Amino acid sequence: MAGALGLACHGTFLVAVASMFLGLHGGLALGRLRLTGAAGLASNVALALQFPLLHSFLLTRRGGEILTRLLGARHGRALAPTTYAWCAALQVLATFTLWSPSGTLWWEPHGAALVAMNAVYAFAWLFLGKALFDGGLGLQTGWIGWTAVWRGRRVQFPPLAQRGLFALCRQPIYLGFALTLWTGAVWTPDRLLLAALWSTYCALGPLRKERRTLRQYGLAFELYQRRVPYMLPIRRRAAI
Numbered sequence: 001m002a003g004a005l006g007l008a009c010h011g012t013f014l015v016a017v018a019s020m021f022l023g024l025h026g027g028l029a030l031g032r033l034r035l036t037g038a039a040g041l042a043s044n045v046a047l048a049l050q051f052p053l054l055h056s057f058l059l060t061r062r063g064g065e066i067l068t069r070l071l072g073a074r075h076g077r078a079l080a081p082t083t084y085a086w087c088a089a090l091q092v093l094a095t096f097t098l099w100s101p102s103g104t105l106w107w108e109p110h111g112a113a114l115v116a117m118n119a120v121y122a123f124a125w126l127f128l129g130k131a132l133f134d135g136g137l138g139l140q141t142g143w144i145g146w147t148a149v150w151r152g153r154r155v156q157f158p159p160l161a162q163r164g165l166f167a168l169c170r171q172p173i174y175l176g177f178a179l180t181l182w183t184g185a186v187w188t189p190d191r192l193l194l195a196a197l198w199s200t201y202c203a204l205g206p207l208r209k210e211r212r213t214l215r216q217y218g219l220a221f222e223l224y225q226r227r228v229p230y231m232l233p234i235r236r237r238a239a240i
Contacts, residue, residue, distance in 0.1 A: 001071070005079060006146035009086035013141055016093040020180070023096035025121060027108075027186035028194060031099025040100040047098055048194050051091045052201035056208065058084055075149050085142030099190065107187040117185040124183045127165070128176030134164030135173055160217050162224055168233035170210070170224070174202040175231055203231065 023030050035043050057063045067083045068076040076083075109117050136158030138144040148155040165172035181195040214221050 002075065002079065002082075002146040002149035005071070005082055005086070006143070006150070009082050009089065009142045009146070012086060012089040012093060016089040016096075019096040020092055021125065023099070024180055024184040024191065025186065027105065027184065027188035028096070028099050028190035029101045029186070029188065031096065031101050031190075033098050033100040035100040040102065043098075043100050044190065044193060045197075047095045048197045051088075051095055052198065052205060054091060055088055056201075056205055058087060059209065059212070078149050078155050079145045081139060081155065082142035082145030085140070085145075095194075102189050104189050105186070106189070109185050114185055117183070121180070121183045121185065124176065124179035128173070128180055131165045131172035131176045134166050135161045140173070160213070160220055160224065162228075165233075167228065169231055170228050171202075171206045171231050172233075174206050178202040206230075 019030075033040075033043065058067060064080060067080045067087075070076060070083055071079050132140045136144075138147075139158055144155055144157065165176075169175060178199045181191075181198055184191060210221075210225070214225075
């Protein structure tokens with residue numbers, strides 16, 4: 001079961017990343033649904049909101065209990081990181097495949113402008129990838145869950161991330177995620193809607209995460225908070 005879950009999780013993750021990369025680059029014109037008018041707008045708003053709402057809920061105690069029970073009492077808790085990552089990948093995939101494109105194009109660059117925009121977009125994705133790596137790629141992708149069960153070992157969570165991009169700001173993953181939303185080449189109302197809603201989540205969602213991290217790591221995270229800015233790597237603060 002653990003191996004099958006791992007394959008499903010990582011396979012979905014790769015497809016979801018590809019759909020997000022292509023979808024944002026093209027202004028969300030690749031969605032498969034074709035709802036129009038108020039129905040299309042309502043559907044798109046629902047798709048945009050389901051990711052931050054469910055993603056946040058599954059990180060609560062109640063959400064964690066549900067994830068644990070999904071795969072039974074024996075391995076449910078150990079597989080929770082994989083189940084959580086798989087749910088997130090399914091949510092992202094659903095957003096970009098079930099989107100209803102408005103058909104309205106605001107701006108599409110060509111020539112040198114396209115090259116420049118593509119370079120900025122590539123940087124945003126590289127930044128996000130580096131942030132995921134610095135934060136513990138095994139945790140971010142769910143690898144640590146199913147491999148622990150597969151090997152008959154306890155799940156080994158990474159230590160508090162403080163190096164790499166985490167030495168510049170406390171939430172580089174959310175910052176990188178937001179950067180990908182705003183740097184694609186093609187601008188449409190669809191892209192603005194998704195970027196606005198998900199960027200709001202990127203700015204506010206980590207606040208609850210930081211409260212959980214503070215309870216988990218105590219003084220170590222408190223000192224880290226004092227030293228490193230929240231989202232924008234503008235300046236470093238001296239520890240008090």
